[in-house]
Amino acid sequence: MSETLVVNEIYLSLQGESTFAGLPCIFVRLTACNLRCSYCDTAYAFTEGSKQTVQDMLAEIHRLAAPFAARIGEHKLPLVEFTGGEPLLQPNALPLMEDLCDEGFTVLIETSGAHDISKLDPRVRRIMDLKCPSSGEVQRNRWENLRHLKPTDEIKFVMGTREDYEWAKQIIAEHKLDTVCPLLVSWVQPLLPEQQDKSLKKVPAGQTPISRLELAERIIADALPVRFQVQMHKVIWAPDQRGV
């Protein structure tokens, strides 16, 4: 019997948030997450989705990749990124990622950092969050994951407050994270009213919001060894548009 996964959506777009930003990418958004970050813009993936067999998912990925494979050869396939929700909540995703690596795809996973990343195929590029204080989920960081990171992985800090910035600066220095892998900093874009899911955590009291400009200028002033990034898809498309 075929293995199944609960899938929110599979679509082709541009990778928007990592050192791979701008490249064609097939996104596999899996349903469910056990965190409730204050800024989460994909709350629709907490529960919306349908069960799909791994074979059907592979067929859809092949269909979306076909124009690229036909035009520029198998070594220029689009990226495949597993995201969510939290992809590590579904163990059947791991062998699917392995199969895609075997087929020559560059496979990325975006994970909250709250789950064990060590079981992933070493060829999978792990883009792992370290949750900052304003997320309301800082206590969920699984610090043991740090020792499993490789230079091909990436750590992402999503920052919405001055407290987030100071926290991340300290964590980067304490763990010498700039010697581990690329470090990404994203600014929290305020959610639209329709994106504000009632189950999301509140930003803890007493924190001071930081603007995108202030965040960029602090990074420069402190010579922080990070890559500042904007959420590219929100610049190109409407901030709440799905499937892009």
Ligand code: SF4
């Ligand atoms: S880890 Fe946080 S931001 Fe990511 S899907 Fe879960 S609640 Fe949303």
